[in-house]
Amino acid sequence: DELMITYLEPFLVSCSYVIAAHRNDKRRQEAEKKLRESEELFRATFEQAAVGIARVAPDGKFLELNQKFGDIVGYTREEMLLLTFQDITHPEDLNADLDYLRQVLAGEISTYSMEKRYIRKDRSLQWVNLTVSLVREVSGEPKYFISVIEDINARKQAEAGQEQSNNILRSVIESTTDIVFVKDIWGRYVIINSTGCRRLEKPIEEIIGKDDLELFPPELARKIMEADSRIMTTGETLTYEEDVPECGIMRTLLTTKCPWRDAEGTVIGVVSIARDISDRKQAELALQERKQFLASIYDGVEHPIFVVDVLADGDFRFAGMNPAGLRVSSTSIEQLCGKTLEQVYPELIAASMRQHYTDCLKAGTSIAYEERMNLLGVETWWNTTLTPLRDREGRIHRIIGMTLNVTPRKLAEEALQRSEAQFRQLAEREALLNRLANQIRNSLDINTILETTVQEIRSLLELDSCLFIWYLPKGKDAHSKLPAWHVVHEAKKSDLPTLLGYYLTDATKRCLRAIANLEIIRIDDIEAVTNPVERQFFLTLGYKSLLNVPLQTSRGSIGMIACGSCIDWRGWKDDEVELLQAIALQLAIAISQAELYAQTQNSARIAQEKAKQLEVTLQELQQTQTQLIQSEKMSSLGQMVAGIAHEINNPTSFIYSNIEPASEYINYLFNLLELYQKHYPYPAVEIREQIEAIELDFLVKDLHKLLNSMQVGATRIRDIVRSLRTFSRLDEADMKQVDIHEGIDSTLMILEHRLKKVASFCGIEIIKNYGKLPLVECYAGQLNQVFMNILVNAIDALEEVIGNRSFVNVKAQQKSNYQLPITNYQLPKIQISTSVVEANQVLVQIADNGPGMTKEVQQRLFDPFFTTKPVGSGTGLGMSISYQIIEKHGGQLKCISSPGKGAEFSIFLPIKSS
Missing domain, CATH: 3.30.450.20 (PAS domain)
Structure with missing residues (x-):
């Protein structure tokens, strides 16, 4: 710009x-x-x-x-x-x-x-x-x-590379064996890697937020805090040795600390990295390599550009040159501008320039050429482009030039010309090395890496056979203790026999010693091998010439690349050996990466499996705990209900048993009164006044009504007590054969106060479609709990929308067991149907004509703690426990519902427990 x-x-x-x-x-x-x-x-x-x-x-x-x-x-x-x-x-x-x-x-x-x-x-x-x-x-x-x-483009690629480097850095911080931690300005730990936690023998939760006084002995903590304070005050990076306890032993660490700054550059803490002093040299070497790498990134390339005026007499004078050109020519702009070629450069260089400028004038268009110049006693080559500029009359009055230093390329071309065939061969092999390195580094599968390597080597070197062999010092398995060679991959001519498999090392002891010492085995002619056993072994395998290049992985495993000539003997060249050594080095790195990746994948798989097991165990524990709590609550409730029923039943029995005798006694008295009135129609004045005062005629008529009302009330109390006693069977440990209808009726009796019509409530109609059911073997109390949970939810749903909408009729129609009957809109109703299905199952269906449920709610209906009710109105445990109770009985609990069409719960129970 x-x-x-x-x-x-x-x-x-x-x-x-x-x-x-x-x-x-x-x-x-x-x-x-x-x-x-x-x-x-x-x-x-x-x-x-x-x-x-x-x-x-x-x-x-x-x-x-x-x-x-x-x-x-x-x-x-x-x-x-x-x-x-x-x-x-x-x-x-x-x-x-x-x-x-x-x-x-x-x-x-x-x-x-x-x-x-x-x-x-x-x-x-x-x-x-x-x-x-x-x-x-x-x-x-x-x-x-x-x-x-x-x-x-280059910067964008660098930015992408930087992002990848950041991701790698985060992984390295956590996987490094160094202790990496960050403390805020108050000395509290805010970040620490797993290595630091292991060294401190504390979980990360006991470290984060603590300061050094809470983690180290006072004397050591004060030293650490003083160093941190000095760093935050001066803003300088500090590297020093410190002694810290580890597993009861004092260890010397090399610690590097630097200030932690925010985006404005304000120091907000300290970043620290610590490692054992034995790794110091390696760390210094890595740091030096990194500095060199960063320096090379910022190295740039500059190209000189210059402007030459064309004078009327055909002479040339410099009009300008950019800073890169000034640096190359070791001159200043004052020394250059307005000067002729001869005034700036030596005579020979100036004459050459003049000729090129003249050629540009004659051509009238851009020209490019290469020229050799001696600058400061150094021979250099330059690729120069000259472009003529014309004035309004079309006359060339100025020339613009740009030159590139192509000395390295010219030197390479001269070297290529001196040894073109050799250079082409080296270039091809270098290309192979790069291509092979990319291929084996792009794969993390060992077999793919090894197969690619032997195929590429055989193709480039035009070999009869190329193998990759592992050395097994402990034999091929637990039963064989003899050292062996294991040929795992081969690339060969189609007419040669395969050499894949295991081979004992007895016949190749000299080769074994060499490979164990990572020495190259180079045999141009197998016939020249002095050891007859070894010579015969190689001849048996079909070799005429052999070249073995060993490698060692980071885990210490030894392998080798075996190149063989089987048709004729071959003299191995030094450059071939060097190429294979370079490939072996790259291959060893790739194998180590593949092994590390496989180990990481295995560790991740194990961790995932353990996490899944822990999740299942936790879920089962939560469900068990929830059911146990609810069972205890229901058991206590059952005991309380049974006690209340017993207490109510005793006085009620007295009342109920005395009503009939009282009725007889009163009838006797009434008969006697009639006889008095018949035989003494005119009683004394005092008696007549008392008869009028007590309204004897009304009392006679109303007393019978009063006794009948007492009998109805006592009967009602007796039925309620019976229902309470039936429902309270929650603590019975054994399965019993019970009447399902009796359990449903007792539950309805308990909930009758929520079903009947009152001044502000229209009431809920109960429709019973009971089939003929046999006695069912079950835990009666638990089954009553299921009925109670389902009915309470139905009543809650119906109460929620009373006054806001009409209700779906649940009168029985043509339907399957899984289809909620729906016709017109009426008042709130609950329909209870029972029937025998299949050979050994009963079906209880409880349907309401309430608002229904969405698919999302149905999917989570039986999850623990899931509820659609407001906070404080429900625990979310009722349907989960009901589902578990039915499942415990070997049955099924299903729900069919959709918004605006009510809900139907189907309970399938075996008649006899299995």
Whole structure:
């Protein structure tokens, strides 16, 4: 952007001169001259810029672009002039780009920059940093946009790599054997890895939030706190040795601490890494390698650019050079500008430059060439491009040059020319090594890695056979204790026999010693092997020549790559041996990674299995605990109900048993009274007054009604007591044959106060469709609890919507066992049906015409603690316990419901327990 502003500023100034030229012809001529110079300078910069520059019409069509722009997006200039920027913009970035353009056109902003993706001609994606500014007409109307793009593909890839590095770093912190911890400004631990927890012999919950005084002896804690305070005060990183207790033993750790800063740079704590002092050298080496790696990333490449004026007499004078060129030529801008070629460079170099500049003038177009220059006594090669610039009359008045240092490439080309065949062979093998390294590193399966390796080696080296062999010092299994070779993978010619399998090491003791010491076995001619047993062993396998390259994994396992020639003897070359050594090194790393991955996968699988087992156990424990609590509650309730029923039953029995004798006695008295009235119709005055006072006629009539009312009440109390005693059988431990209907009726009797009609409640109608059922073997009290839970939920659902809607009729119709009968809308009802199904099952169906349930509620209906009632109105345990009780009886509890269509619970129970 600064470059554009620098070169556009003279251009804009020149434009103002042109406008003023209408008033002053002399000023107009000067303005035109400066305008031409600015345009030429802009054109030179436009073509030679290291960034892509384009003029774009307001409708998005490309009007003009430099070569760099086309190179970045992968199109030629001619192709680009037929496109709009919308055609090559990635769809996901187009809206943001258009929104910015709208703001620029509206005058809300003058320029904008954004990162976006272009779609190259080859359909690949190109990330660029786009800067756009608007050029307007004198009238203020938009004229065109100036777009500058910079290739940022490499940076985007680096950012992706950085994210991957962050993920790896998090994994490394947790898996490292170093102690990693972070403390806040008050010295409290906020992060600590598992290694630190093991070293402190405490779980992480007992560490996080604690300070050093709570974790270490006072003297050691004060030293640690002093070091932390010094770091947070100075803001410096501190590395020191400290003694800390571990398993009752003092160990010396090398600790590195640095301040922990927030986004504003304020110190908010301390970050610490500690490890055993024995690992210090390795850590220092790793740190040094990392520094070198980071330094190499930031190394850049600079290219000199220079401007040469073409004078009227054909001479050349330097007009400018960028900083990279000044550094290369060891000169300053003052020493360069306005000077001729000979005034700046030695005579021979100046003469060569003059010839090239003259050739550019004659050609009238850009030319490129390579030249060799001696700069500061060093021979260097440069690839230079010269582009002529023309003035308004078409005369070439300036040349723009850009040169690239191609010395390394030229040296490589010269070396290639000296030994082209050898270099081609080395390049092919290097390509194999890279390709093979990528292939084996991209797989974490050992068999795939080994199979790929032997196939690639055999193909490149044109071998008859290539094997991978493991050395088994303890034999092939627990029964065989003799050392053996195990050939696990081979690549061979189709006409050769397979060598896969196990081989004892008796005949190859010399090879065994060499491989155990990780020494290469190189035999050009098997016939030259001095040991007859060993020679015969290799000949039996069909070898003429043999090359074995050993490797050792991080776990200490020893293997080897065995290359063989079976048709004719072969002299192994040093470069072949070096190639196989490099492959063996890469292979050992890949095998170690695969083994580590397999171990990690196995550990993860075991952890998942244990987690699942723990989850199931916890769920079972919760269910058992819930059922036990509810059972205890119901048992206590049963005992209380039984006691109340017994207490009520005793006085009620007295009342009920005395009603009949009382009725007889009263009848006797009434008969006697009639006889008195018959034989003494005119009693004394005092008796007549008493008869009138007590209203004897009314008393005689009402006394019979009073006795009948007492008898009905006593009968009602007796029925309620019987229902309470039936329902209270919760603590009976044994199964008994019971009448299901009796249990249902006793439950309904207890709930009658919630069913009958009162002033503010319309009442709930109970419809009983009892079938003929045999006695069912069950836990009567538990089954009554199920009836109670289902009926209470039905009553709650019906009460919830009373006054808000009508109710579905549950009168029996044609239906299956799993279809809720629904016809018209009536008052709230509950229908209870019983029947015998199949050979050994009874079915109890309890249906209501309430609001019903959604599928989501039905799916969780029997989950412990699930409830749709308000907080404090339900525990969410009733249906879960009911489900478990029915399941305990060997039966099934099902629910059919949908919103607005009521709900039906079906209870299937075996007649006899299995």
